[in-house]
Amino acid sequence: MAIETERDPLDPKGLIREAYRIDGITWGECRSIFLDWALSLPDGEDARPAIEALIERYGPVAGTHPMTEVLREGQQAAARPKRRGGWRSRDRSAQA
Numbered sequence: 001m002a003i004e005t006e007r008d009p010l011d012p013k014g015l016i017r018e019a020y021r022i023d024g025i026t027w028g029e030c031r032s033i034f035l036d037w038a039l040s041l042p043d044g045e046d047a048r049p050a051i052e053a054l055i056e057r058y059g060p061v062a063g064t065h066p067m068t069e070v071l072r073e074g075q076q077a078a079a080r081p082k083r084r085g086g087w088r089s090r091d092r093s094a095q096a
Contacts (some may be wrong), residue, residue: 010050019067027066034070045078048078
């Protein structure tokens with residue numbers, strides 16, 4: 001599999017690239033790598049465009065690689081709106 005080795009601004013640590021290079025990597029290992037990648041994104045950065053770009057870059061080359069599956073799952077999860085609970089979801093205008 002010919003995957004470029006240049007430094008990718010979407011994957012500065014090379015975590016996703018290296019996951020694709022590991023023979024026999026499991027879905028669970030890919031999920032752990034994805035979590036590390038996601039946690040290293042700058043605060044407030046939307047992961048959806050980065051995930052989409054990574055899928056476009058590696059998906060066609062890697063075929064049915066477990067990392068492609070994990071990226072697609074991450075893309076779906078990022079598309080779902082997140083509900084904020086606790087004090088942030090309460091109306092504070094009535095409090096005084």
